[in-house]
Amino acid sequence: MTIGSDIARGPNTPRPACRGYLHKRTQSGLIKGWRKRWFVLTHDCCLYYYRHRRDEGKRRALSAVKMEGAEVGPDTSLGKPFVFKCQPQSGIRVYFFCATSNQEMKWLEAMEKATHPITQNHVWVDVTKHNSNLPPLAVKNPDCLGLLHKMDQNKDSWVQHYCILKDGCLYLYSGIGIYLQGYVVREQPHGSKNSIIELKPPSDEFRTFYLCAENPNENQWIIAIKASVKKWLPLHRALHDYMNGPPEETRM
Incomplete structure (x- = not known):
């Protein structure tokens, strides 16, 4: 069972933050130079590179660089633009x-973001992970099931899947869990179905899901959902709503 877009790898795992060919300066051998390599910067803040594009997903990366806390910036010391x-x-x-020229800013921006990853700690993440390892009937007080x-x-x-909805996570008992925080939920027609549920993610990096109940009515x-x-709510949202809400009456 996998849970969530950004908790575990699975069908809802985001695409890499950046990927493409770059020239890397080699420091090995007698002659230093530039070698063209295929780079993949993933959302877990690691930069992987391969000899060729076709090697991604098929061969082990030549190397991996942990970007968190790294120093990244333009360089003019080598006399090359x-x-x-x-x-x-x-x-x-x-x-x-x-x-x-047209790639430079894309890579710089993506790498700089990877050096300072934003972590969102939700109170219920541990509970959601626990639930993902339980059999369906062991999940207590689900919000909806069927x-x-x-x-x-x-x-x-x-x-068709047997599904359980619990605390902002939809478990499809076929190895899929959809971490729903930030998703837009709406009902709309789709293909031959008169009415389906669309789960639209907060970013194009994630997959849109289409669901249909047994009974269309x-x-x-x-x-x-x-x-x-x-x-x-994420902690920063909860604090924001609390600070901007009307003052509560004090009871003695």
Whole structure:
């Protein structure tokens, strides 16, 4: 069972933050120079590089650089345009990369973001992880449960799943968990179905899910999902709402 867009790797895992060819300055061998390599910067703040694009996902990366805490910025010391460097927090090696003019800012921006990852600690993450390892009937007080059809966009077909909704996470008991915080939930027609539930993610990096209840006239699922998503707020949102809310009466 996998949970969430950004908790575990699975069908709802975000695409890499940045990927493409860069020239990397080599420090090995008698002659130093630039070698073209395929780079992938993932959302877990690691920069992987491969010999060729086709090697991604098929071969082990030549190396991985942990970006968190690294120093990243443009470099003019080598006399070559569009060069930027990266010095990881651990280790003494400095990496030099060279991009084309239209790639430079994209890579710099993505790498700089990766050096200061934003972590969102939700009170219920540990509970959600615990629930993901339980059999369906062991999840106590679910917000909603029953059969749903999920659209398999690769095969253009609908697949039936037993589902449990609990505290902002929808568990489909086929190895999928959808971490719903920030999703927009709406009902709309789709293909041959008169009414389906669309789960639209907060970013294009995540997948949009389409679900259909057993009974097309049932609206309990969409009501329950909307309520479940709003039930739990990230800590910064909860504090913001509290500080901007009307003052409470003091009782003696």
